[in-house]
Amino acid sequence: MRHIRSRLREDRGSEAIQAAIVTPLLIMFLCSAVAAGRIVMAGTKADAAAEDAAREASLSRSAGAAQSAARAAAEESLAGQGVDCADIGIRVDTSGLTVPVGTVGTVTVTVRCTVGLSDLLLPGVPGSRTLESSFTSVVDQYRQREN
Structure with a gap:
């Protein structure tokens, strides 16, 4: 009986059990941080792409040229x-x-980027996330235009 009581009071193996509990939680936290970073970075880059595209489109003289320039x-x-977009959509x-x-006119460009998250192997995270960003640029009111 005394032998059993002394065995129950020993700490041997407790570190392994703690590591087995904590390690998966740390891995999930790390994958969540990587997923959040990937989404934020892709969002800011989609914002920049929409801004660049709207500015280029606003400098064009015709709708067709604006579409292709954007x-x-x-x-x-x-x-x-x-940016590693699985699917890119551009609406002008x-x-x-x-x-x-x-007369003052504007050109609006919307950029849609689908970012893949399936490679993170994080339970509960969807396989991809679609981000959408719009930007409006003013057309010079005295610039010649083609109709």
Whole structure:
């Protein structure tokens, strides 16, 4: 009986049990931090891409040229910043280019980027997250426009 009581009071093996409990929690915390960082970074880079694309589109003289300039600027901006988007969507509103000269118009570009998270192997985290960012740029009211 005395032998059993002394065995129950010993601490041998308690560190291994603590490590077995704490290690998965630390790994989940680390993966959560990586996922949050990936989402925040992709969001700020999508903001920058939308801003670049809207500015390029606002410098164009026609809606067709604005569409292609915005798409090229957004794709170049995302590629130059190293964003790994599984799916990229670019929507350009060029209605501000159809207003008469002397009237202020705007061009709005919306960039949608789907960021993959499935490689993190974190339970409860979806396989991807879609981020959307818009930016509006003013068209010079005295700039010549094609209709």
